[in-house]
Amino acid sequence: MPSTLTSAAHTAILAAAEAAHPHEACGLLLGHGGHIETALPAANVHPEPQHHFEIDPAALIAAHKAARSGGPQVIGYFHSHPNGLARPSATDAAQASGDSRIWAIAAAGVVTLWRDSPSGFEPLSYAIKES
Template identity: 80%
Template sequence: MPLTLTLTPAAHAAIVHAAAAAHPHEACGLLLGTATHIAAAQTAANVHPDPIRHFEIEPAALIAAHRAARAGGPQVIGYFHSHPNGLARPSATDAAMAAGDGRIWAIAASGEVSLWRDAPSGFEPLSYVLKEG
């Protein structure tokens, strides 16, 4: 049976808000929590030269989050980005950029958020429920 993750309502709202605020550019950021629970979504600057069709998380934000995790803060368990004019599922560009490292990707489009595992064999859909904690 597939794993169902939990996502805090605040993290879900942060992803949806970031996507709306960045439009028509892609929003992006980090997912923080545990292997089964996304506690927070931290928005980061999209530093890609073509932010309308691509995303690149600001390296300083990524480094700071990993440093905080090593110091006892929440773990970086994945990433989020938006598809301003697309669907809430991985695109061909996402598949080409994926590392196959098992991280969780959240993709926002049209007010929807979907979760995916970046598996070595490609993106696998994940189910989730909203839950505090």
């Protein structure tokens, strides 16, 4: 079954990528199951943001607290690749935890989705769906 995301989430990922360029944008994917309702941009706190990303831990903690209070779940993460390749890099693979969360990668106006599986990233098909 393909993943879904709202047009607002899709737009937010692309807007964050454009705003951060030439640095990597990053943020959280919030929703339920395989449906991404919101893409919440976060500060990239990595010391080399032009080549790496690290989601601000305060944003991650706040999102998990909100989820425990009945808000949408943290179902994944997004970041951008200013080099124009919308696929996981060797750095992404090294940082991945194999926790089955969704990773969205934006590059050159395109968003791709990937499942962070224990055996590596698996491409995911997706559709835009509002609810």
